[in-house]
Amino acid sequence: MVQPDELKRLIREVPDFPKPGILFYDITTLLKDARGFQQAVEALASQLDADAFDLLAGIEARGFIFAGALAYRFGKGLVPVRKPGKLPAATVREEYALEYGTDAVEIHQDAIQPGTRVVIVDDVLATGGTARAAARLIERAGGKVAGIVFLIELDFLRGRENLAGYPVHSILHYSA
Amino acid sequence: MVQPDELKRLIREVPDFPKPGILFYDITTLLKDARGFQQAVEALASQLDADAFDLLAGIEARGFIFAGALAYRFGKGLVPVRKPGKLPAATVREEYALEYGTDAVEIHQDAIQPGTRVVIVDDVLATGGTARAAARLIERAGGKVAGIVFLIELDFLRGRENLAGYPVHSILHYSA
Numbered sequence: 001m002v003q004p005d006e007l008k009r010l011i012r013e014v015p016d017f018p019k020p021g022i023l024f025y026d027i028t029t030l031l032k033d034a035r036g037f038q039q040a041v042e043a044l045a046s047q048l049d050a051d052a053f054d055l056l057a058g059i060e061a062r063g064f065i066f067a068g069a070l071a072y073r074f075g076k077g078l079v080p081v082r083k084p085g086k087l088p089a090a091t092v093r094e095e096y097a098l099e100y101g102t103d104a105v106e107i108h109q110d111a112i113q114p115g116t117r118v119v120i121v122d123d124v125l126a127t128g129g130t131a132r133a134a135a136r137l138i139e140r141a142g143g144k145v146a147g148i149v150f151l152i153e154l155d156f157l158r159g160r161e162n163l164a165g166y167p168v169h170s171i172l173h174y175s176a
Numbered sequence: 177m178v179q180p181d182e183l184k185r186l187i188r189e190v191p192d193f194p195k196p197g198i199l200f201y202d203i204t205t206l207l208k209d210a211r212g213f214q215q216a217v218e219a220l221a222s223q224l225d226a227d228a229f230d231l232l233a234g235i236e237a238r239g240f241i242f243a244g245a246l247a248y249r250f251g252k253g254l255v256p257v258r259k260p261g262k263l264p265a266a267t268v269r270e271e272y273a274l275e276y277g278t279d280a281v282e283i284h285q286d287a288i289q290p291g292t293r294v295v296i297v298d299d300v301l302a303t304g305g306t307a308r309a310a311a312r313l314i315e316r317a318g319g320k321v322a323g324i325v326f327l328i329e330l331d332f333l334r335g336r337e338n339l340a341g342y343p344v345h346s347i348l349h350y351s352a
Contacts (some may be wrong), residue, residue, distance in 0.1 A: 017264035024264045028284055032253040041248050058333065059260075061237040065254065068244030072217050077208040078241065088193035088200045108204055109258075152189065 002043040004172050010036040011152070011172070025152055025174065027123055029064065040171070041069045044121070044149050047169035053117045053146040057081050059134055063122035063162070066151065070121060079111045080117070081134045085163050094137045096129040105133050107141060114142035125150040125170055128159030135166055178219040183237050186212040187348070201328055201350065203299055207241065216347070217245045220297070220325050223345035227294045229322040235281070235310055239298035242327065246250070246297060255287045255294070257310045270313045272305040279289050281309050283317060290318035301326040302348055304335030311314050311342055 010030035017024040017037045030036040044066060045073040057079045058067025064080060084093060084104045091106040112118065120131055125148075135145045145166050153159070153170030160168055186206035193200040206212040220242060233255045234243025240256060247254040260269065260280050267282040288294060294314045296307055301324075309322045321342050329335070329346030336344055 012265065014264040018261075026264045028256060028263065028265075028287065031247075032255050032287060034247075034251055037247055037253055038251055058241065061240060061258075062256070064237060064240035065234065065244035065247075065256070068241035069248035071207075071210075071213055071241075072248055075210055075214055077210040078215055079208050080204060080238070080241070082237075085194075088190035088202045088205065089188065089204075100182040104236035110203065111208060 002039045002046070003172075007036060007040060007043070007061075007151075008172055023176075025124065025154075027062065037069075040151055041066065041073065043072055043167075043171040044151065045072060046139075047149050048074070048119060049148065053119045055079060055112065055116050055118045055143075057107070057118050057120045057134060057138060058106060059120065059122040059130055060086070062124075067121040070119075079107055081105050081107055081120075081137065085129065092137055092140050094133040094140070096133040098129070103130075105130060105137060107137050109141065112138060112141040112143040116143045118143045119145040119146050120148040121150075122148075123151050124152040125159045125168070126157050127165075128157075129163030131159070132162050132173075135163070178215045178222070178347070180219075181218060183212060183219070183327075184348055199352075201330075203238065203327065213245075216327055217242065217249065219347040220246060220327065220345075221249055222251070223325050223347075224295060224323065226252075229295045231255060231288065231292050231294045231319070233283070233294050233296045233310060233314060235296065235298040236262070236307055238300075242299060243297040246295075255283055257281050257283055257296075257313065266318050268313055270309040270316070272309040274305070275303065279306075281306060281313060283313050285317065288314060288317040288319040292319045293322040294319045295322050296324040297326075298324075299327050301329040301335045301339075301344070302333050304333075304338030307335070308338050311339070 012026040188202040
């Protein structure tokens with residue numbers, strides 16, 4: 001049984017990154033801990049029903065780490081949701097708003113067979129902009145979003161509201 | 177037993193990416209195939225001895241996928257080798273030459289305990305510049321490079337020469 005407090009102790013809090021006033025939850029201190037990483041993957045896995053999804057979609061870049069582990073654990077395939085310009089074949093792109101300006105994510109046009117049930121994986125739910133864009137990409141490609149899982153949810157940013165209508169699961173919650 | 181030809185059939189060859197004249201080996205078609213992904217991870221795992229390393233280092237971004245799966249499979253921790261500016265705490269940085277200009281990779285200064293035996297993981301060995309920079313980072317941090325594993329090696333780019341002195345293992349070889 002995974003103890004959230006134990007995982008939280010492995011997460012380093014770095015003030016003023018990436019800019020002043022932001023407290024960054026650094027998961028690298030958890031990743032390098034063998035037991036911590038296993039427990040984090042098992043905690044994410046415990047939110048998923050192997051029979052209820054077909055494919056995992058990992059969001060670049062830290063989402064790839066957990067998506068890779070979960071895809072291996074469940075014996076499923078994996079679709080990388082990438083930043084623009086990284087994928088070599090024809091893509092679909094979805095833009096999303098940042099505090100200043102916009103960013104975008106892409107998947108290959110042929111990444112998802114129609115009707116495929118996809119679980120989206122990322123490390124942190126902040127405003128939810130990237131995850132929502134990933135969900136729309138999957139739907140535009142003909143897939144169905146079976147769930148969205150995060151290791152960390154920053155409750156105070158209310159990203160969950162941005163993902164209304166999708167089953168969202170987070171392991172660790174931070175209120176500030 | 178993994179058949180390299182079977183894995184190769186799952187890899188898409190995309191001409192002229194990222195620029196004219198380059199043939200890009202696209203692993204996304206393998207990743208999304210549940211059996212293909214499992215076999216790729218098992219093939220990489222077969223090159224490693226669980227008792228001969230302590231930690232995996234995944235190179236951003238596609239290396240994270242396989243490093244995540246392998247870290248889970250072996251019950252080891254994982255250190256992300258990242259592009260500059262992504263890591264929140266104090267880092268060590270290693271630059272490497274590109275065809276035009278330079279790039280760099282970073283790890284946290286405290287990522288690796290002295291004496292730790294680290295296996296580096298990436299998807300493709302091209303010129304070897306990134307992997308060599310990653311190896312140097314690990315050594316500067318006090319670690320020992322126990323091996324470097326790739327899914328794909330582009331033999332004609334002779335990246336292995338750039339990694340002389342390190343145990344290098346690749347699953348699939350391409351001669352052009």
